[in-house]
Amino acid sequence: MLLLLKKIKIKAKKIINRKTIIRKISFSFAFIFTLLASNQSIAYAASPKTQANENQTSKTQASKPLTIAVEMLAQANSEETQSRQLIVKANKVRKQIKNLRAQMLKDKSNKDKLNKEESSKEKSKKDKSEHISQLNKLLEKEQKKGAELRLHSKLLKQQATVQFEQGFIDLWQGKIVSRSPLTMNADVKNYFSHNAKIRSVHKNKLNMNNMEVQSENNIPEDTTNQSVMSLEIPALTGQNAPPDLNIDAFKFSRKEKYFAHIEVQNNDTEINNAESDISKHSANVSAVPLNKIHQWRLFVTDLAGTPIEGINFEVEGHMPGHVHGLPTKPRVTKEIEPGVYLVDGMKFQMKGWWVIKFILRSDENEAENKSQSDFFIFNLVL
Amino acid sequence: MRIFQLSALLSCLILLSACLKESNNNNVQEVEKSLSAQQLSLYQFTEVDIAFLEKFSINALGTPPESVSNHFADNELAAKLGKKLFFDKSLSRNNQFSCASCHQPQRYFTDGLKLSKASGTTHRSSPTILGAAYSPWQFWDGRKDSLWSQALGPIEDANEINTTRVEYVRRLLKKYPQDYQNIFGELSMSFLGELPEVASPLGDNIAQAQWQAMDKSLKHQVNKVFTNAGKVMMAYQRQLTLPMSRFDQFVELLAKDKNINSDENASSNSDLNYIAKLSDILTPVEVMGMRLFVGKANCASCHNGPLFTNYEFHNIGAPEVGMPSVELGRYQGVKELLTDEFSCLSLWSDAKENDCAEMRFLKSSGPELVGALKTPTLRNIGSTAPYMQFGQFDNLQQVLGHYNKPSPPVYNREQHPNRPHFDIMPLKLDAQELLALESFLRTLTSPLPKDDPWWGI
Numbered sequence: 090m091l092l093l094l095k096k097i098k099i100k101a102k103k104i105i106n107r108k109t110i111i112r113k114i115s116f117s118f119a120f121i122f123t124l125l126a127s128n129q130s131i132a133y134a135a136s137p138k139t140q141a142n143e144n145q146t147s148k149t150q151a152s153k154p155l156t157i158a159v160e161m162l163a164q165a166n167s168e169e170t171q172s173r174q175l176i177v178k179a180n181k182v183r184k185q186i187k188n189l190r191a192q193m194l195k196d197k198s199n200k201d202k203l204n205k206e207e208s209s210k211e212k213s214k215k216d217k218s219e220h221i222s223q224l225n226k227l228l229e230k231e232q233k234k235g236a237e238l239r240l241h242s243k244l245l246k247q248q249a250t251v252q253f254e255q256g257f258i259d260l261w262q263g264k265i266v267s268r269s270p271l272t273m274n275a276d277v278k279n280y281f282s283h284n285a286k287i288r289s290v291h292k293n294k295l296n297m298n299n300m301e302v303q304s305e306n307n308i309p310e311d312t313t314n315q316s317v318m319s320l321e322i323p324a325l326t327g328q329n330a331p332p333d334l335n336i337d338a339f340k341f342s343r344k345e346k347y348f349a350h351i352e353v354q355n356n357d358t359e360i361n362n363a364e365s366d367i368s369k370h371s372a373n374v375s376a377v378p379l380n381k382i383h384q385w386r387l388f389v390t391d392l393a394g395t396p397i398e399g400i401n402f403e404v405e406g407h408m409p410g411h412v413h414g415l416p417t418k419p420r421v422t423k424e425i426e427p428g429v430y431l432v433d434g435m436k437f438q439m440k441g442w443w444v445i446k447f448i449l450r451s452d453e454n455e456a457e458n459k460s461q462s463d464f465f466i467f468n469l470v471l
Numbered sequence: 472m473r474i475f476q477l478s479a480l481l482s483c484l485i486l487l488s489a490c491l492k493e494s495n496n497n498n499v500q501e502v503e504k505s506l507s508a509q510q511l512s513l514y515q516f517t518e519v520d521i522a523f524l525e526k527f528s529i530n531a532l533g534t535p536p537e538s539v540s541n542h543f544a545d546n547e548l549a550a551k552l553g554k555k556l557f558f559d560k561s562l563s564r565n566n567q568f569s570c571a572s573c574h575q576p577q578r579y580f581t582d583g584l585k586l587s588k589a590s591g592t593t594h595r596s597s598p599t600i601l602g603a604a605y606s607p608w609q610f611w612d613g614r615k616d617s618l619w620s621q622a623l624g625p626i627e628d629a630n631e632i633n634t635t636r637v638e639y640v641r642r643l644l645k646k647y648p649q650d651y652q653n654i655f656g657e658l659s660m661s662f663l664g665e666l667p668e669v670a671s672p673l674g675d676n677i678a679q680a681q682w683q684a685m686d687k688s689l690k691h692q693v694n695k696v697f698t699n700a701g702k703v704m705m706a707y708q709r710q711l712t713l714p715m716s717r718f719d720q721f722v723e724l725l726a727k728d729k730n731i732n733s734d735e736n737a738s739s740n741s742d743l744n745y746i747a748k749l750s751d752i753l754t755p756v757e758v759m760g761m762r763l764f765v766g767k768a769n770c771a772s773c774h775n776g777p778l779f780t781n782y783e784f785h786n787i788g789a790p791e792v793g794m795p796s797v798e799l800g801r802y803q804g805v806k807e808l809l810t811d812e813f814s815c816l817s818l819w820s821d822a823k824e825n826d827c828a829e830m831r832f833l834k835s836s837g838p839e840l841v842g843a844l845k846t847p848t849l850r851n852i853g854s855t856a857p858y859m860q861f862g863q864f865d866n867l868q869q870v871l872g873h874y875n876k877p878s879p880p881v882y883n884r885e886q887h888p889n890r891p892h893f894d895i896m897p898l899k900l901d902a903q904e905l906l907a908l909e910s911f912l913r914t915l916t917s918p919l920p921k922d923d924p925w926w927g928i
Contacts, residue, residue: 318519319512321766382828413839416783417832434832438783 155394158252165245168238175235182228253348254339260394267352269375270336273471330442336468344463354384385432396428401450443469513758514746521725528722532777535604535709540820541619541702552650553707562642564634573597576926579851585862591630595860602848604709606782611844611860612804619701620813627673635671635678640696662692698819710925717914721752760911779849785894786842788880789859797886802840842880842891853913867909
């Protein structure tokens with residue numbers, strides 16, 4: 090499997106190399122190709138998943154995706170380093186070009202004053218412009234290569250996460266209830282946030298228009314029902330989660346030493362005495378309730394798949410673009426079993442983009458500065 | 472008075488709405504004549520609009536959230552005794568004050584003063600108790616986590632009822648022994664004989680010394696009755712309901728007729744008839760104000776739901792009034808909650824520790840707490856002046872003036888733990904829009920329910 094994967098990777102690289110030779114192909118074209126190439130390997134990465142499921146995975150098999158993931162991660166990191174080096178190099182070249190240009194300008198202004206040695210000056214000017222054009226080519230090449238490597242590294246990392254997720258599922262057989270990103274049920278409506286600025290009423294109008302009527306009727310906007318709402322309700326500004334935001338419920342830690350998964354803890358007892366609203370939530374295992382204190386489970390292993398016990402977590406949360414954090418102060422209240430932590434006190438008073446950070450405060454980190462602690466970041470778009 | 476200086480358009484609008492009322496006898500043609508196309512469009516709401524507005528209707532309120540810390544919260548006997556205690560001046564040391572002194576039903580349970588006056592002058596203005604049963608936090612700074620715990624504060628406060636808990640408990644049990652025992656079971660009154668005249672852990676030096684001198688079981692018995700008094704007053708406040716305001720009637724009519732009027736043809740006769748009915752409830756200016764309220768003026772970002780509040784804490788930079796200490800708001804409230812004698816986590820609460828989630832995961836730090844105060848309800852706001860925690864603003868015009876061009880909060884380096892957050896943006900509304908907004912706010916006033924025994928008017 091590994092070999093095949095490497096082959097594909099090499100193939101992908103070859104495609105990239107070939108393209109760098111054909112200079113007339115625009116960068117955007119190259120971008121598409123890289124994407125295509127990586128799609129192939131993503132598709133490949135998905136295949137062991139099904140295989141593993143069919144084989145009724147044992148622990149040894151379960152560790153395979155982890156091994157692949159770790160290799161991918163290493164490869165991604167080395168590519169990232171290379172890319173960084175290339176970009177540093179490119180910057181040096183750019184500086185060189187700048188210096189040469191400055192010299193040429195200087196020569197030109199001196200030329201009027203000193204009319205002597207005209208021919209030699211001309212020659213050096215010619216040399217310099219040739220040099221510049223060579224350097225420009227080099228710059229372009231390095232920049233392109235750097236960007237491509239960076240993109241490829243990013244994609245590889247995504248695949249590594251997919252692999253690790255699979256390994257994780259195998260490892261915690263039956264214990265992980267939901268793999269989906271955390272959401273809020275669509276019928277939970279909460280239109281407001283404080284600090285919502287109004288830029289333009291129309292631009293920021295809530296997208297409930299699309300949500301409620303257009304999807305049903307499937308009629309293009311401009312033909313009928315132009316405004317489903319005549320009330321000009323401002324939407325949450327500063328709350329435009331980037332389209333490529335990673336909202337996975339599986340994440341590597343910042344330092345890539347650990348891997349973690351979050352999911353909502355559904356308490357059976359709560360469902361019984363809950364109101365109809367809340368029991369609705371329990372049907373959707375990945376849904377968090379609005380304005381209600383609830384619990385999460387946090388699964389943590391190292392990269393070898395060993396559950397990590399006894400971590401002292403600090404939980405932080407905020408909404409980008411808002412001045413406030415979570416309305417409560419959640420914390421880990423117990424370790425349900427080795428590597429599985431119960432996070433209690435989670436509460437969201439608003440829909441929108443939330444960032445939840447679990448900072449690891451294990452003994453080895455204690456001496457360290459807060460900013461040096463390893464952490465997990467999960468993005469939620471509720 | 473500025474009302475009369477407004478633009479011609481506005482007075483025109485008002486005139487037209489007056490015409491409208493006359494033309495309500497299905498005289499469609501007259502409606503057509505009196506309302507310009509622009510005004511007609513004010514009354515046209517889509518289905519989604521109506522669904523949205525219904526979330527603000529008093530009909531959407533429902534019963535107060537379940538109280539985990541008070542098992543008597545929905546006990547009617549408790550509510551009845553609670554009402555008696557709420558209005559009874561004879562329970563106070565000098566027979567002068569009751570809760571109703573500052574929470575007067577005919578003023579929608581406020582007192583119309585900047586700072587309230589009883590035994591002394593209070594630190595902050597007394598807010599209405601209407602809707603308080605729906606809030607997870609009590610007082611402007613949320614320093615109490617239940618209505619029963621809140622009710623106990625003013626009894627012992629030197630500026631308010633100024634009566635120690637021992638005095639209060641003695642008077643209560645002497646006056647209402649049967650009511651009390653009907654709810655809480657039989658109680659031996661013999662401990663009353665052992666009580667000092669005044670005693671409280673919160674009172675003056677004498678009261679505190681006397682309290683310290685009491686033995687543990689005696690203290691326990693006093694606190695039991697004292698907290699039960701809070702619990703019955705909470706039960707009482709949970710019974711207070713609001714009759715529909717004009718805004719609620721408007722939304723109800725919209726909701727009732729939304730199916731009939733889903734017809735796209737805006738100029739049909741039935742539609743004009745319908746608009747005539749709507750304009751009978753809210754004038755075009757008020758509807759314009761309502762549209763601003765949920766729209767451009769952004770009021771609904773915090774003042775939302777049937778009580779027009781999110782019951783969260785925000786700093787809107789209401790001016791300081793030159794007191795020696797700055798307004799620390801929720802920052803201070805949280806500190807007091809953590810040491811509160813009567814919180815959900817206390818011995819006197821009926822909740823198990825795990826049920827007190829809000830207290831267990833209380834956010835005790837964070838820059839957004841500094842100077843932040845609880846969003847007040849806007850129900851009956853037109854009748855509950857003055858406004859803000861110190862009554863800084865005499866009328867709604869001043870309030871809206873502040874929101875339109877707010878002054879940022881004062882930053883006092885010595886007292887503030889960090890620069891206070893500022894949670895509002897200038898609205899930049901024109902005079903006409905401000906007036907419309909103010910007109911809308913006045914539609915949120917419910918008629919005083921003279922026949923509602925709980926209100927006791």
